[in-house]
């Protein structure tokens with residue numbers, strides 16, 4: 679049995695589905711089983727919360743490997759999962775980390791620093807850990823939905839490019855790392871096949887949907903100020919501001935062939951992802 683966290687999310691969802699389709703027994707740790715109603719019927723639901731060690735300990739029992747994702751910048755959930763896995767004798771864990779864990783300097787990149795700290799906790803736990811370090815998700819474009827429908831996307835990343843990737847490709851790598859030998863102790867830098875500016879991504883969405891969309895460039899600081907005025911907590915807006923400065927300075931560009939090497943299939947393009955999700959922008 680494989681335990682999957684984040685199974686109602688962009689990556690955990692396809693991890694759970696792909697494992698199930700391959701005939702594996704899957705248990706999903708979910709905070710609210712009613713939100714997991716879209717998962718295939720054969721997937722077992724374990725009600726729980728990564729902030730509640732008792733529910734995590736119960737959910738890991740009997741697992742042969744765990745897919746762990748967590749939100750925010752804390753490390754407590756990682757510590758909780760590592761302890762539960764060790765106590766239950768689960769040998770392997772696949773962590774959804776981030777390319778940001780390798781973006782230096784980490785003090786200008788607190789989210790990356792959090793991922794680096796989580797990786798360290800798991801490595802020190804003695805578990806067989808595989809760290810997946812993806813670049814930006816294509817699904818981030820869903821945050822532009824309202825702006826696209828209104829006709830103008832405002833973005834702070836300028837000429838910065840990101841090798842945007844399809845979350846399904848991250849899931850394919852996760853499934854390989856969970857079910858095959860030889861991935862423990864490894865870290866993979868996962869990217870899409872092309873480095874694209876935000877402006878180019880918006881153009882692709884416009885081409886795929888047939889809906890004209892203008893693009894407005896602003897600085898990371900202007901973007902953060904506007905987000906705060908619209909209700910984003912200042913601390914979160916400042917974190918994003920620092921990350922957007924890194925992106926804008928083109929310090930996060932790399933394209934790897936890890937998805938192809940691990941799964942045998944090349945990663946999807948941003949256009950592929952848009953074609954599958956075009957209805958979300960109509």
Ligand SMILES: NC(=O)c1ccc[n+]([C@@H]2O[C@H](COP(=O)([O-])OP(=O)(O)OC[C@H]3O[C@@H](n4cnc5c(N)ncnc54)[C@H](OP(=O)(O)O)[C@@H]3O)[C@@H](O)[C@H]2O)c1
Pocket residue numbers: 683684685686687688689690707708709710713726727728729747748749750774775776777812813814815818
């Ligand atoms: N977006 C990017 O470009 C990018 C790039 C690199 C790395 N990452 C990392 O990827 C992760 C996000 O993955 P995603 O897009 O698949 O996430 P997502 O779609 O936002 O889904 C989040 C999932 O986490 C679950 N969850 C939240 N809090 C929980 C808790 N306390 N206990 C149990 N489950 C909880 C949610 O379940 P509920 O149904 O209960 O809400 C949901 O299934 C983050 O760690 C992010 O930093 C993202």
